[in-house]
Amino acid sequence: MEETFFILKPDAVERGLVGEILQRAERRGFTISRLEVRKADRAILAAHYEDLADKPFFDGLADFMMSRPLVIGTFSGNDVIKSWRQMLGATNPADSAPGTIRGDFAMAPSGTVMPNIAHGSDSPESAQREIALWFGQA
Ligand code: DAT
Ligand code: MG
Numbered sequence: 001m002e003e004t005f006f007i008l009k010p011d012a013v014e015r016g017l018v019g020e021i022l023q024r025a026e027r028r029g030f031t032i033s034r035l036e037v038r039k040a041d042r043a044i045l046a047a048h049y050e051d052l053a054d055k056p057f058f059d060g061l062a063d064f065m066m067s068r069p070l071v072i073g074t075f076s077g078n079d080v081i082k083s084w085r086q087m088l089g090a091t092n093p094a095d096s097a098p099g100t101i102r103g104d105f106a107m108a109p110s111g112t113v114m115p116n117i118a119h120g121s122d123s124p125e126s127a128q129r130e131i132a133l134w135f136g137q138a
Contacts, residue, residue, distance in 0.1 A: 004074060005073075006121075007072050008070065010064065010065065010067050010070065010115070024101065025087070045062045064115065084120040084121075085120045087100060
C-alpha cells in the first residue's frame with residue numbers, strides 16, 4: 001500500500017470541482033487518508049517546489065498558489081503515486097488527454113501552463129517528502 005500527496009489548486013477550489021475530483025479518486029479505489037483546506041505561504045511553496053525555485057516562472061506559480069485556499073490531502077492505494085499522476089494527465093493542459101482530470105477541467109491561457117487544477121507527487125521519495133512537509137511526520 002502506497003501513499004501520495006495531492007493539492008487541489010485554487011482554480012479547482014474556486015470552480016467547485018473539489019467533490020468531482022475526489023469522487024474520481026474514490027471511484028478509482030483510492031482511500032482519502034488526509035484532507036484539509038489550507039492557505040499556503042511562500043516558504044512552504046519554495047520547499048514544496050524546491051526543484052523549480054530558481055525558474056523564471058516560480059514567482060507567478062507561488063503567487064497563484066497563495067492567492068486562495070488549497071485543498072490538500074493524501075490518497076492511499078496500490079500504485080497510487082503513478083495512478084494519480086496518470087489520472088491528472090500532462091502538466092500543460094494543452095497536452096493533457098481527454099479523460100484525464102487536467103484534460104477534462106483545465107484550460108490555461110494560450111502558451112501558459114497554469115492554472116492546471118491539481119498536483120500529485122511524482123515519486124515515492126517526493127511523496128514522503130511532501131507529506132512530511134505539509135502534514136509533519138505522521
Ligand atoms: P507537475 O505539476 O505535472 O508535477 P512540474 O512539477 O514540472 O509539473 O511543475 C510544477 C508546476 O509548476 C506545474 O503544475 C505548473 C508550474 N509550471 C511548470 N512548468 C511551468 C512553465 N514552463 N511555466 C509556468 N508554470 C510552470
Ligand atoms: Mg511536479
